Amino acid sequence: MRQSSTRGTLLALLAVIASSSSFSLATSIPSTNDDNHEANEAVCPSSNEQCIATDVSSLSSVYVLGDLHGDVLCAVSWVNRTGLIANLFDSALILDASLPLHRRLNPTSRWTWNDSRSTLVFMGDYVDKGPTSKQTVQFVRDLTLTFPNRVTALLGNHELELLRDRDARIKPDQRYASFSYASVHPGEYHNYLHDEDDSTNDSQSTDAPKDRTRSIDSDDRLILNLLYQATMEIYSHGAHDAVRVVPSIDPTNERQHSTRALYAITDVIPTQHRALAKQRLQEYQRAYLNSYRSGTVLGTWLESRPILHFAEQVRTLFVHGGVHPIVGREYLQKGKESARRINEVWWEHSNEDALFDFLQNTTWGQVVYSLLTHRGNHPGYSKWETHEHVEDDPTDTEAVCAELQNMLANMEGIDRIAVGHTPDFRVRFYCGEQFLALDSMLGRGIRATGNEYCPWPDHDMDGIPKVSRNGKYKCDDVPETCHGETVRIDSDGTVHILKL
Numbered sequence: 001m002r003q004s005s006t007r008g009t010l011l012a013l014l015a016v017i018a019s020s021s022s023f024s025l026a027t028s029i030p031s032t033n034d035d036n037h038e039a040n041e042a043v044c045p046s047s048n049e050q051c052i053a054t055d056v057s058s059l060s061s062v063y064v065l066g067d068l069h070g071d072v073l074c075a076v077s078w079v080n081r082t083g084l085i086a087n088l089f090d091s092a093l094i095l096d097a098s099l100p101l102h103r104r105l106n107p108t109s110r111w112t113w114n115d116s117r118s119t120l121v122f123m124g125d126y127v128d129k130g131p132t133s134k135q136t137v138q139f140v141r142d143l144t145l146t147f148p149n150r151v152t153a154l155l156g157n158h159e160l161e162l163l164r165d166r167d168a169r170i171k172p173d174q175r176y177a178s179f180s181y182a183s184v185h186p187g188e189y190h191n192y193l194h195d196e197d198d199s200t201n202d203s204q205s206t207d208a209p210k211d212r213t214r215s216i217d218s219d220d221r222l223i224l225n226l227l228y229q230a231t232m233e234i235y236s237h238g239a240h241d242a243v244r245v246v247p248s249i250d251p252t253n254e255r256q257h258s259t260r261a262l263y264a265i266t267d268v269i270p271t272q273h274r275a276l277a278k279q280r281l282q283e284y285q286r287a288y289l290n291s292y293r294s295g296t297v298l299g300t301w302l303e304s305r306p307i308l309h310f311a312e313q314v315r316t317l318f319v320h321g322g323v324h325p326i327v328g329r330e331y332l333q334k335g336k337e338s339a340r341r342i343n344e345v346w347w348e349h350s351n352e353d354a355l356f357d358f359l360q361n362t363t364w365g366q367v368v369y370s371l372l373t374h375r376g377n378h379p380g381y382s383k384w385e386t387h388e389h390v391e392d393d394p395t396d397t398e399a400v401c402a403e404l405q406n407m408l409a410n411m412e413g414i415d416r417i418a419v420g421h422t423p424d425f426r427v428r429f430y431c432g433e434q435f436l437a438l439d440s441m442l443g444r445g446i447r448a449t450g451n452e453y454c455p456w457p458d459h460d461m462d463g464i465p466k467v468s469r470n471g472k473y474k475c476d477d478v479p480e481t482c483h484g485e486t487v488r489i490d491s492d493g494t495v496h497i498l499k500l
Contacts, residue, residue, distance in 0.1 A: 060117040062489045067420045069443030070130025072102045074482035086112045108146045123420030124156025124320040130445040131187030155305035156320045157372040167356040173261045178244040182451035186227040189284035223280045230268040236468035247278040294352035303350035308339040314489045315415040322374035328407040335412035401431035427485045440484040448478045
């Protein structure tokens with residue numbers, strides 16, 4: 001975590017006066033690079049997954065995709081890379097560069113599963129750090145609904161925080177979504193104002209409630225650019241923890257000191273635009289949370305994501321964060337049965353009315369939170385707290401692996417644990433491949449700019465430079481192509497690394 005800024009440090013930040021001229025933005029469409037790899041040999045090309053009976057003994061491989069973080073282009077590209085789905089793209093649209101890649105898909109009714117021996121697992125963290133979280137959630141959701149026996153999408157800690165933020169007892173500046181880094185990308189807000197992407201490609205994806213019907217206007221484009229400018233100023237002054245992305249902060253807030261939230265992002269926006277920024281930001285954040293309420297399509301889908309997935313054919317337990325030794329010993333002794341029980345307890349409490357108290361006041365809630373956030377299974381984890389990455393050449397590998405192997409020996413039927421959550425530029429295998437770290441930053445945003453919010457290639461800053469006023473912070477360019485690694489785990493225990 002970054003250190004908070006003092007009030008004195010922020011005086012220079014709040015003195016920044018941006019140009020008072022209005023922005024004139026034209027809607028732009030991202031140019032995409034279609035990576036259309038040759039598919040695997042089709043075993044059942046004429047069958048839809050809903051017509052296939054799953055035979056665990058015949059499944060030979062599990063494909064695994066790590067954290068996608070708000071990047072639907074890379075989500076589609078990596079799914080296409082697996083070759084598991086025939087007819088993913090509409091042949092009449094696939095070469096239409098005027099459309100983003102996720103708008104070139106066939107209706108889900110035309111998708112077919114290519115390989116009856118294989119399944120697909122997503123490791124969670126579909127949202128945040130990128131501007132297409134909503135579209136990423138919709139795409140992964142469509143896959144799980146179309147192929148319910150083949151595709152598993154785990155819950156990530158960012159989805160958990162989103163669901164918890166819905167509770168009315170959490171003040172706006174206390175929400176995870178209010179962080180000025182590592183959470184909701186400013187470019188994401190406009191996705192929740194209109195219905196263009198509320199239905200992706202068939203009736204399964206109709207969202208509710210329908211209260212986001214207006215079009216994006218010039219003021220919305222102005223405010224988005226002002227938010228980008230404000231974040232660059234925040235980063236240039238090291239004020240990540242001192243400023244919250246909220247319309248305003250009550251100066252009498254008693255909890256203010258403990259959270260180090262001293263200012264709202266609108267305090268950094270020029271005074272002539274501040275009232276509009278407050279009004280629009282409040283609207284954006286209300287529409288964002290309303291899209292994930294209990295009873296909405298997207299909210300219900302997130303609430304129904306499993307915490308754990310045990311793939312028997314590869315004897316691997318998939319979980320977003322990791323398994324603390326106490327959780328492993330006391331809550332996962334019975335392997336598959338224990339994982340099923342944890343998922344059931346989660347589903348009983350994942351709704352909006354119960355979740356906050358479940359996480360705050362129950363042991364089961366603490367277990368769920370630990371499974372989504374624990375990083376202690378990684379050798380070299382101790383370096384994370386100060387450097388935000390694990391040690392490249394860890395000295396504690398022997399001890400960490402001994403602890404992991406001792407835990408696995410007491411978890412029935414589980415030979416390996418696979419996790420996301422802890423990013424690196426590549427996937428990592430530890431402890432004789434008994435621990436797989438699979439977050440290789442598949443999302444382009446986190447790969448290019450880390451946890452900070454910068455404009456993406458398709459966003460027009462209207463000639464405004466992507467650099468702070470004092471020149472101390474410059475947004476790196478987000479690439480137009482996807483990078484990273486995914487894996488395929490075969491039933492003989494072999495783990496293969498896949499690249500685009």
